[in-house]
Amino acid sequence: MSKLYTGAEIVFKCLEDQEVEYIFGYPGGAVLPIYDELKNHSTIKHILVRHEQGAGHAAEGYARSSGKPGVVLVTSGPGATNVVTALTDAYMDSVPLVCISGQVPTHLIGTDAFQECDTTGITRPCTKHNWLVKDIKDLSKVMHEAFKVATTGRPGPVLIDIPKDIQFAKTNYTKFKKEKKLNGKIHNKFSEKEIDQLIDLISKAKKPVVYTGGGVINSGPQASETLKEFVRLIGFPITSTLQGLGAFPGDDNQFIGMLGMHGTYEANNAMHDCDLLINIGARFDDRITGKIDEFSPKSKKVHIDIDPSSINKIIKVDLAIVGDVNEVIKSTIKKINKKQNGLKDSNKQKISKWWEQIQKWRTKDSLGFINSDKEIKPQHAVKRLYELTKNQDTFITTEVGQHQMWAAQHYKFNKPNRWMTSGGLGTMGYGLPAAVGVQIAHPDKLVIDIAGEASVLMTMQEMSTAVQYNLPIKIFILNNQYMGMVRQWQELLHEKNYSESYSEALPDFVKLAEAYGCKGIKADNPQELDDKIQEMIDYKGPVIFDCHVDPDENCFPMIPSGKPHNQMILGPNDKEENKITGKGKSLV
Amino acid sequence: MPSPKSAYSIPTKKGKLDTHIFVVWVDNEAGVLARVVGLFSGRGYNIESLAVAEVDATKNISRITIVTTGTPQVIDQIKLQLKKLVPVHKVADFKREDKKVIFKEMALLKIVAQKKKIEKCLKECKKFNPVVLDKTNKSVVVQITALRREIDKMSKKLKPYGLTSTSRTGAIAMTRGAETFK
Numbered sequence: 001m002s003k004l005y006t007g008a009e010i011v012f013k014c015l016e017d018q019e020v021e022y023i024f025g026y027p028g029g030a031v032l033p034i035y036d037e038l039k040n041h042s043t044i045k046h047i048l049v050r051h052e053q054g055a056g057h058a059a060e061g062y063a064r065s066s067g068k069p070g071v072v073l074v075t076s077g078p079g080a081t082n083v084v085t086a087l088t089d090a091y092m093d094s095v096p097l098v099c100i101s102g103q104v105p106t107h108l109i110g111t112d113a114f115q116e117c118d119t120t121g122i123t124r125p126c127t128k129h130n131w132l133v134k135d136i137k138d139l140s141k142v143m144h145e146a147f148k149v150a151t152t153g154r155p156g157p158v159l160i161d162i163p164k165d166i167q168f169a170k171t172n173y174t175k176f177k178k179e180k181k182l183n184g185k186i187h188n189k190f191s192e193k194e195i196d197q198l199i200d201l202i203s204k205a206k207k208p209v210v211y212t213g214g215g216v217i218n219s220g221p222q223a224s225e226t227l228k229e230f231v232r233l234i235g236f237p238i239t240s241t242l243q244g245l246g247a248f249p250g251d252d253n254q255f256i257g258m259l260g261m262h263g264t265y266e267a268n269n270a271m272h273d274c275d276l277l278i279n280i281g282a283r284f285d286d287r288i289t290g291k292i293d294e295f296s297p298k299s300k301k302v303h304i305d306i307d308p309s310s311i312n313k314i315i316k317v318d319l320a321i322v323g324d325v326n327e328v329i330k331s332t333i334k335k336i337n338k339k340q341n342g343l344k345d346s347n348k349q350k351i352s353k354w355w356e357q358i359q360k361w362r363t364k365d366s367l368g369f370i371n372s373d374k375e376i377k378p379q380h381a382v383k384r385l386y387e388l389t390k391n392q393d394t395f396i397t398t399e400v401g402q403h404q405m406w407a408a409q410h411y412k413f414n415k416p417n418r419w420m421t422s423g424g425l426g427t428m429g430y431g432l433p434a435a436v437g438v439q440i441a442h443p444d445k446l447v448i449d450i451a452g453e454a455s456v457l458m459t460m461q462e463m464s465t466a467v468q469y470n471l472p473i474k475i476f477i478l479n480n481q482y483m484g485m486v487r488q489w490q491e492l493l494h495e496k497n498y499s500e501s502y503s504e505a506l507p508d509f510v511k512l513a514e515a516y517g518c519k520g521i522k523a524d525n526p527q528e529l530d531d532k533i534q535e536m537i538d539y540k541g542p543v544i545f546d547c548h549v550d551p552d553e554n555c556f557p558m559i560p561s562g563k564p565h566n567q568m569i570l571g572p573n574d575k576e577e578n579k580i581t582g583k584g585k586s587l588v
Numbered sequence: 589m590p591s592p593k594s595a596y597s598i599p600t601k602k603g604k605l606d607t608h609i610f611v612v613w614v615d616n617e618a619g620v621l622a623r624v625v626g627l628f629s630g631r632g633y634n635i636e637s638l639a640v641a642e643v644d645a646t647k648n649i650s651r652i653t654i655v656t657t658g659t660p661q662v663i664d665q666i667k668l669q670l671k672k673l674v675p676v677h678k679v680a681d682f683k684r685e686d687k688k689v690i691f692k693e694m695a696l697l698k699i700v701a702q703k704k705k706i707e708k709c710l711k712e713c714k715k716f717n718p719v720v721l722d723k724t725n726k727s728v729v730v731q732i733t734a735l736r737r738e739i740d741k742m743s744k745k746l747k748p749y750g751l752t753s754t755s756r757t758g759a760i761a762m763t764r765g766a767e768t769f770k
Contacts, residue, residue, distance in 0.1 A: 120619060121619075121622070124619070124626055125630050128674070129674040132618065149674060307672075308668050308671070309665060309668035309671075309672055311668075312661060312664060312665075313661075313665055316661075
């Protein structure tokens with residue numbers, strides 16, 4: 001008879017077979033058997049966070065920067081409910097997470113036991129799938145299936161709820177064999193005919209634009225290389241969503257900037273006026289489309305996505321190709337090279353006028369701002385940060401708000417997996433724990449969280465985690481004392497009634513940094529900014545950088561509520577003509 | 589009714605609503621119905637009726653039949669979203685007007701009345717395969733199978749004759765002919 005293993009041992013056996021190196025977690029009564037087993041598995045390192053939400057975001061940062069699934073371990077009840085925000089965030093942004101939660105013993109389920117909650121019930125709408133393991137014999141199967149569900153198709157979070165008695169129960173374990181066969185939920189069966197149609201549309205287009213999203217990043221680093229080859233081959237302008245930044249080099253001339261609500265003038269106008277729109281791994285999110293009735297009215301639309309339910313959900317498309325982004329573009333390139341060698345040159349002639357138009361839009365310099373030598377402008381701070389860090393491989397995370405948009409606009413990403421931000425759910429407090437996870441995955445790289453002072457206070461406790469594991473993360477706070485994006489909307493939509501968006505009391509971030517055992521730096525005038533940023537970069541440990549910026553600065557350009565792409569507010573002088581009125585005011 | 593949503597655009601066109609019947613084959617496991625129903629409520633889709641039961645005890649397969657209304661775009665989304673659920677094996681989608689598919693609902697009607705009136709009731713039910721399940725001097729329980737709107741009509745019609753209680757199932761569906769849905 002083979003050896004019997006406890007549930008807790010099986011959990012680690014599965015994690016080992018899945019080649020998991022790090023788990024982010026927080027112990028508690030219902031997961032103690034698993035924590036007890038930790039010492040026997042030297043290849044798996046546990047990162048102790050300060051709050052379960054931090055564990056979830058750290059695992060997200062780890063997953064997004066490394067391409068591997070993030071693993072979270074929490075206890076029952078409050079442990080599980082605290083991680084719900086991170087699970088929902090991962091679900092919205094398609095990040096592979098495997099969350100293991102403890103549960104009260106099976107005989108106590110349903111009795112309102114201490115620290116009991118209906119974890120699978122609560123997390124059902126915010127995971128791809130979840131399991132309550134009520135029989136020890138199911139445990140290893142469920143564990144391995146969980147990794148498969150989380151990482152295949154469109155990635156996402158999953159949760160396994162393991163009652164405490166199951167962690168103690170014993171059974172045998174058969175070694176896991178990685179399957180090569182893909183399961184039925186993965187769709188990668190696009191046809192040659194669809195590729196032909198795509199090439200036909202490409203060869204006919206006069207005003208094309210490529211619009212890429214996070215799907216390119218999720219398809220792996222190879223997909224970004226393929227995308228580069230594809231876009232260079234066809235010579236089209238390319239724009240990207242917030243999540244897709246880095247898939248195509250941000251400083252390349254064919255890249256026309258981010259699109260959407262705070263996207264560039266040229267990107268949004270190109271979207272509006274184009275005759276062919278090729279969506280690669282993006283989902284026509286409402287921050288992108290603006291008013292859908294007037295979204296890109298004259299274009300043929302192509303949508304390449306691995307998730308069939310993304311297609312025709314918001315925007316009806318003319319050609320849908322369901323499949324892995326890398327595979328689809330690779331086949332397209334192959335076919336173009338094989339059959340239509342002339343396409344390359346004829347394409348570039350055909351669209352030369354379109355490029356002239358784009359150059360005209362570019363001259364508007366929609367990301368421009370009026371700099372000051374008295375106050376630090378937040379855009380200027382991000383620009384300087386970029387200039388001083390662009391020579392090394394830098395990973396950027398952000399919180400949510402104005403600073404996030406300024407980071408997206410002014411920091412140029414040249415490689416995928418370097419940009420971690422909460423886009424779908426818009427979770428304030430995401431960036432700091434995410435930076436912890438990124439630094440774990442890349443211990444020797446520079447990891448910076450571009451933050452706002454309001455967001456960062458939501459998960460500030462994770463600085464303690466960074467100090468414990470010697471993670472030299474840099475928290476670069478654009479401190480304007482306001483919830484900046486809320487303040488901006490109140491200014492533009494609510495007659496400058498700044499209701500509850502000003503923080504009357506803020507901590508002294510330098511002292512706070514020192515209290516956590518890390519370095520604090522403060523900058524409040526533009527002359528000292530560069531030196532202080534350099535000081536932050538050079539410091540070999542975690543830093544909180546308190547950058548005092550102009551509190552009244554707004555994030556432009558902006559597509560106001562209820563307006564289409566070609567009606568943007570470009571800057572402070574422009575907003576009078578473009579007032580948000582009527583129904584637009586009620587929208588988010 | 590949910591139409592294409594954008595948080596900051598108000599849809600100006602309202603699509604035509606169709607009634608569709610979805611048949612979903614799922615693993616019969618804990619929480620599977622909650623997953624399916626949660627998908628509908630979470631995304632703002634409609635459920636007009638619902639019928640669930642295990643149909644294959646060896647493979648543990650349950651068959652869920654859901655009647656819903658929506659624009660063609662919404663119907664498409666429902667189908668694709670259902671297919672994404674892990675315990676879902678296959679999803680069939682039929683238009684209510686589809687002549688190739690049989691739809692049936694069952695109802696149990698309790699009529700408390702004088703004999704004469706009961707007789708009249710049974711006569712009215714004749715078209716809908718009535719089966720008398722219980723009979724006393726002043727009451728009868730009759731089972732009928734029919735379409736939703738026919739049962740609606742019957743309930744209305746039989747009220748004056750002493751219909752006191754109605755219990756009905758959701759619609760179930762089956763294709764005509766020798767073919768099965770793959």
